[in-house]
Amino acid sequence: MIRPAVPSDAPQIARLIIQALEDLAVKYVDNPDPYQAVPLFEHFIGLPVNQYSYENILVCEEHEEICGFINGYDGADFEKLRAPFLKFIQLEYGVQLNPELETEAGEYYIDTLSVSEGHQGKGIGKQLIHALIGKAKSLKADKIGLLVDQSNPKAEKLYTSMGFKIVNEKDLLGGKYNHMQYT
Numbered sequence: 012m013i014r015p016a017v018p019s020d021a022p023q024i025a026r027l028i029i030q031a032l033e034d035l036a037v038k039y040v041d042n043p044d045p046y047q048a049v050p051l052f053e054h055f056i057g058l059p060v061n062q063y064s065y066e067n068i069l070v071c072e073e074h075e076e077i078c079g080f081i082n083g084y085d086g087a088d089f090e091k092l093r094a095p096f097l098k099f100i101q102l103e104y105g106v107q108l109n110p111e112l113e114t115e116a117g118e119y120y121i122d123t124l125s126v127s128e129g130h131q132g133k134g135i136g137k138q139l140i141h142a143l144i145g146k147a148k149s150l151k152a153d154k155i156g157l158l159v160d161q162s163n164p165k166a167e168k169l170y171t172s173m174g175f176k177i178v179n180e181k182d183l184l185g186g187k188y189n190h191m192q193y194t
Contacts, residue, residue: 013142016068016080018057023077024068025052031125038184041106051103055096062092062122069142071126071135079126081139083147086114086156110184118192119143119152140173144193158188167191 016024029036029045029052036048055063063082071079084092089112100106114120121143126135147155158181159167167189175191182188 012073013069013071013138016056016065016070018065020065020068020070020077021053021056022049024056024065024070024080025049027077027080027125027127028052028056028063028123030127031123034186035184038108039100039106040104051100055099058095060092061095062089063096064092067092067122069139069146071130071139073130077127078130079135079139080124081121081143082123083119083121083143083155085116085150085152086118086120087116089114089120108184111182113158113181113183114156118154118156119147119150121155121157124157136169137173140170153194155193157191158183159191161187161189 026046026049029048033045036045037043040048040051042048052063055061056065056068058064059066062084067084068080068082070077097108100108113122121140124136124139126139144155157170157175159170170191173193175193177189178192179190180187181190
């Protein structure tokens with residue numbers, strides 16, 4: 012069942028975020044163990060008005076277990092949503108980052124998608140993407156965008172099969188990503 016996230020989902024979603032953002036999570040907390048970032052993500056998932064907020068997340072739940080989630084929002088709000096996160100990691104972890112822009116106005120942005128290892132290959136990722144596309148379209152979004160790591164051809168193949176097309180390349184904190192859009 013796909014449903015909007017609630018703050019109490021934070022512990023389960025945080026681990027899935029780490030699975031998706033492993034290299035970035037390491038940078039956010041300046042620690043080689045990405046799971047040291049679990050408390051950071053739990054904190055922000057439980058709060059309103061930030062890029063990882065429950066307000067922007069849809070989850071897939073089976074038997075009271077969150078087996079996948081997708082996080083998306085209006086690209087016009089990106090800098091406003093990212094600011095509290097960047098300020099917090101600077102204050103709490105001493106990490107000063109000035110990451111490149113991931114999205115922009117005119118695009119509904121899929122920030123993060125993750126399906127637990129035990130549930131991969133069951134179409135959950137596609138269901139979550141379809142649900143978020145539906146949400147974006149209901150908000151009158153014309154374009155839905157995302158970044159996919161160039162070292163993850165499996166994910167790029169999934170997005171391409173769903174109608175996403177590469178529109179350009181982007182750098183993000185030292186990584187190379189393809190910027191894909193669905194129109």
